Amino acid sequence: MSADRIALKGLRARGRHGVLPAERELGQEFVVDATLFLDTAPAAAGDDLAKTVHYGELAEALVEVVEGEPVKLIETLAERLADVCLASELVRKVEVSVHKPAAPIPLVFDDVVVTIERSRG
Template identity: 50%
Template sequence: MVDELSVSGIECWGHHGVFEQEKREGQPFVIDLVLGLDTRPAAASDDLRDTVDYGSLVAQVKAAVERDPVDLIETLIHRISEVCLLDSRVEWARVTVHKPNAPIDATFTDVTLTTTRTREDLS
């Protein structure tokens, strides 16, 4: 049995993108996470040590987004997925990266990429 833990709308500032201006000036990125895990042990013990500490996870994800720049959101989302799957209790992670200020010469609301990864996918 797998439950889903979600954290949505994690606001980060990153310097990712293909264009020099993106790397120099940076821009907002918004991250959504959904983790598949069994929450029954934590429910039985009522102890944070028996589940994913989503406060710590958010800090780790934010740090992963805000460190060294990459060109593609595909590379960034892989990095974030690796962070989410560090905890062995997480069976899978669905990560969405929003890049609302992507340099597109058109009116648009958002650019997103969503992936679902298991530990085996990252090996």
């Protein structure tokens, strides 16, 4: 079994996720990193896009989730994003990180990140 990966890092989208009413009303930027684990050998052997994940289409689908229905927790958002990544039968495992750099914390900080790993089956 191969350890091939396709990674999409730093995908930015505006969402209305959070517990506080202001977060739901005003929204903020979220940053998504997704690493998909799959066998890329068949795609490479035939130079065939149909045998891999189209990362442009994946990016659009992930942004739709971030811009879509609000949730309270970025853990929930990460779960929904992982489900999108695993929608392709080619993907065996995914690691998704959701960054919330403008989280409402009254202290100096760089980032808040939730990272989850999910596997098929």
